[in-house]
Amino acid sequence: MSESGAKIRKLLVVEDDPGLQTQLKWAYEDYQVLIAGDHDAAIELLRAEEPEVVTLDLGLPPDPDGTREGFRTLTAILEAKPDTKVVVVSGHGERASALAAIASGAWDFYQKPIDIDELGLIVRRAFHVRELEVENARLAQQGTSDNRVLGGMITGAPEMQKVARTIERVANLDVSVMLLGASGTGKELLARGLHEASGRRDGAFVAINCAAIPENLLESELFGHEKGAFTGAVKTTEGKIELAHGGTLFLDEVGDIPLPLQVKLLRFLQERTIERIGGRKPIAVDTRIVCATHRDLDSMIAEQSFRDDLYYRLAEMVVKIPSLADRPGDAVLLARHFLHQYAPTMNPAVRGFAPDALQAIDEGRWPGNVRELENRIKRAVIMADGKLVTKDDLDLANGTADDDEAWLNLRSAREAADRVAIRRAMTQSEGNISAAAKLLGISRPTLYDLLKQYRMQA
Numbered sequence: 001m002s003e004s005g006a007k008i009r010k011l012l013v014v015e016d017d018p019g020l021q022t023q024l025k026w027a028y029e030d031y032q033v034l035i036a037g038d039h040d041a042a043i044e045l046l047r048a049e050e051p052e053v054v055t056l057d058l059g060l061p062p063d064p065d066g067t068r069e070g071f072r073t074l075t076a077i078l079e080a081k082p083d084t085k086v087v088v089v090s091g092h093g094e095r096a097s098a099l100a101a102i103a104s105g106a107w108d109f110y111q112k113p114i115d116i117d118e119l120g121l122i123v124r125r126a127f128h129v130r131e132l133e134v135e136n137a138r139l140a141q142q143g144t145s146d147n148r149v150l151g152g153m154i155t156g157a158p159e160m161q162k163v164a165r166t167i168e169r170v171a172n173l174d175v176s177v178m179l180l181g182a183s184g185t186g187k188e189l190l191a192r193g194l195h196e197a198s199g200r201r202d203g204a205f206v207a208i209n210c211a212a213i214p215e216n217l218l219e220s221e222l223f224g225h226e227k228g229a230f231t232g233a234v235k236t237t238e239g240k241i242e243l244a245h246g247g248t249l250f251l252d253e254v255g256d257i258p259l260p261l262q263v264k265l266l267r268f269l270q271e272r273t274i275e276r277i278g279g280r281k282p283i284a285v286d287t288r289i290v291c292a293t294h295r296d297l298d299s300m301i302a303e304q305s306f307r308d309d310l311y312y313r314l315a316e317m318v319v320k321i322p323s324l325a326d327r328p329g330d331a332v333l334l335a336r337h338f339l340h341q342y343a344p345t346m347n348p349a350v351r352g353f354a355p356d357a358l359q360a361i362d363e364g365r366w367p368g369n370v371r372e373l374e375n376r377i378k379r380a381v382i383m384a385d386g387k388l389v390t391k392d393d394l395d396l397a398n399g400t401a402d403d404d405e406a407w408l409n410l411r412s413a414r415e416a417a418d419r420v421a422i423r424r425a426m427t428q429s430e431g432n433i434s435a436a437a438k439l440l441g442i443s444r445p446t447l448y449d450l451l452k453q454y455r456m457q458a
Contacts, residue, residue, distance in 0.1 A: 008032045009127055010051035014042045014073060015089075016061055020114065024055070027116045028123070037061070039073045046080055053126045055119070056106075058090035058097060067097055071104060078105045082349040082387070083133065085126035089114065133351070151193020153186055154337050156427055157327035163190070163319060170317050171197035176269070178254075178314050179292040181321030184371030187292035188252060190321065194290055195248040203247025208240045211253035219261050220277055223268075229278025241274055244287040254314065255295035255306060262307045269313040289314065324369040328420040329427035331373060335361045338377040339389065350384050356391040362424055364396060419454055422447070 011031040013024045016038065025033045034049055036042035038061055046054070054077060058070025067090065077084055088101040091112035098109040107126055110119050148154055149164040170177060171194050179187045188207055195205045213221055224239030241249055251257075257265065268274050269289065273282040291314050300306035324331055335353065343350040353361070357380075366372055380393040421440060429435035437447040450456075 009053075010034060010049055011123065011127075012036060012042065012045055012049070012051040012054040014054060014056045014060070016057065016059070016064060020057075023116070024114075027120060031123075031127075039069060039076065042073055043076050043080060046077055046084070050081060051084070052130045053085045053087065053123055055087045055089055055110075055123065058088060058101070067100075071100070074101065074104055074106060078349070083130070083351065085130050087119070087122055087126060089119070149193075150197060151189045151191075153189050153193065154334055155327060155330050156333050156423065157322075157330045159322045160327050160330065163321055164193070166319055167194045168197050170194075172199055173317075174288070175316040176288070176314050177290045177317045177319060179290070179319050179321055181292070181294065182323050182367075182369055183294050184369030185321045185323060186370055187321060188250060190319075191248070191250040191290045191292065195250075195288075198248070198288070200247050200288060204244050205248050205250065206240050206244040207250040207252060209252045211256040215258050215261075218257065219264070222261070223264065223274050224276040226276050226278035229276070233278070236276070239274070239276065241268060241287050242276075242283065242285055245285050246287075248288045248290055251289060251291040253293055253295075254291040255293040255297055255300060259305065259307070262310050266307065266310045266313060269310075324366040324373065325364075329362075329423040331361050331364060331366060332358055332424070332427045334370060334373055335377050338374050339381060342378050342381045346378070347381050347384060349387055350381050350389060351387045352389070354388040354390045357389050357394055358428055360391045360394055360396050362428065415454065418450060419456065422450060422454070422456060 009031050011028055012034045013021065014036045015021050015024065021035050021037070025035060034045050034051060036045050042054075042056075045051070056070060056074060056077070058067040058074075059065060060069040060073060063069040070088070070090065074086060074088065077086055082105075085107040086105070087108045087110060088097075088106045089110045089112060090097045090101075098111070101109050107129075108122050110122060149161060150167055153160070153164065155161060155164075167177070167190055177191075177194060179190060181187055191207070192205055195201060208221060210218060220237070220239065222239050222241055224237050224242055225233050227233055227236045268285070271282075272286065273284050275282055297306055297311055297315075301308045301311060324334075335358075339350065339353065361373075364373075368375075376394055376396065377389075379395070380389045383395075384390070384393045422436070425436040425439040429439060433444055433447060437444045440447065442450075
């Protein structure tokens with residue numbers, strides 16, 4: 001019997017022979033044994049009780065001498081609950097049935113006549129594997145939570161954690177912040193995190209993409225307009241700056257603001273008042289500006305397409321955001337997060353990544369950064385045929401993790417390479433020291449020594 005207080009594991013036995021039903025029910029005293037004699041009863045019990053393991057006789061009525069009904073039941077079980085461990089039992093077709101069952105998603109196969117002890121060993125192993133899967137999923141989710149920083153951004157890279165700490169330090173200071181980084185690096189997520197960490201968190205967070213709005217409409221979007229100010233202005237409308245009063249306005253792609261509008265934005269930053277289009281009365285507004293761009297503002301200032309006085313007002317604090325390729329280990333960390341986010345609704349059968357997929361993700365350069373990675377994982381989840389997303393599902397060529405920089409100091413180069421390799425191994429192994437050491441081809445004590453030497457967290 002199971003120990004008092006321990007969770008009773010559920011085993012569903014799908015068998016139409018009454019004698020075997022009784023024999024199997026009394027043989028598994030450590031489990032709560034559920035008995036079903038046909039397809040409909042099996043699926044009903046599966047949905048009601050959610051057993052972790054199922055033993056399935058392929059010879060079910062109305063086809064007890066064949067396997068058609070058994071395979072139909074197997075397919076229905078895995079469609080209803082893909083993580084179920086199904087042990088197929090059959091006296092039909094031997095090897096052919098075994099191969100067909102495994103190909104259809106069965107976890108293991110046992111040939112009649114039944115030896116209770118042998119089948120019991122397979123069942124115990126199935127429960128053990130299922131428990132490991134549940135624990136791994138729990139640890140993976142815990143690991144994701146532990147790697148969340150400012151604004152809910154997921155990262156294990158020191159480069160990104162430094163960015164988060166910098167933003168947290170300036171969150172409560174009355175300064176404008178400029179976020180510089182490539183597209184898809186998470187600038188809006190960090191801006192929202194800054195807002196939530198500041199004293200303005202109870203105010204509105206308003207975001208506007210300056211590159212996505214036509215030039216002739218951008219002024220109205222930012223400053224608002226009075227009724228009748230222009231054709232189509234049928235009512236007075238507040239602009240984004242005014243809507244963010246008491247909170248934060250995030251100006252994404254601020255480098256795309258045209259020069260005439262830059263003058264008006266500069267006036268607001270100097271005087272903290274605005275005038276709506278068609279208005280005559282200045283309106284005092286207490287709005288903090290956080291902006292972002294992927295453009296080279298220094299070059300734009302030199303070309304006189306961006307005002308230097310506006311730049312200095314917007315860039316009281318400049319924070320540079322590293323690309324995903326410069327955050328070793330984060331691609332795998334984020335990929336796991338996106339898989340767990342999309343798989344339950346888009347393809348519930350998908351449970352994780354195959355090793356070749358993880359390697360391709362880790363070595364990819366990701367020019368579109370996190371946005372590209374998210375879209376790629378979403379597509380791969382949809383396209384995956386099995387339980388694991390493969391490299392082919394990603395439709396991604398192998399990249400390279402090598403930098404083109406020529407290192408002059410061999411010791412520095414070695415340490416940098418060690419750090420990158422260790423971070424990637426720790427990410428892929430989800431923090432398991434033994435597994436990480438195996439990936440690196442070193443012993444556990446050696447890995448502990450390196451972690452201590454480089455002051456890296458285990």
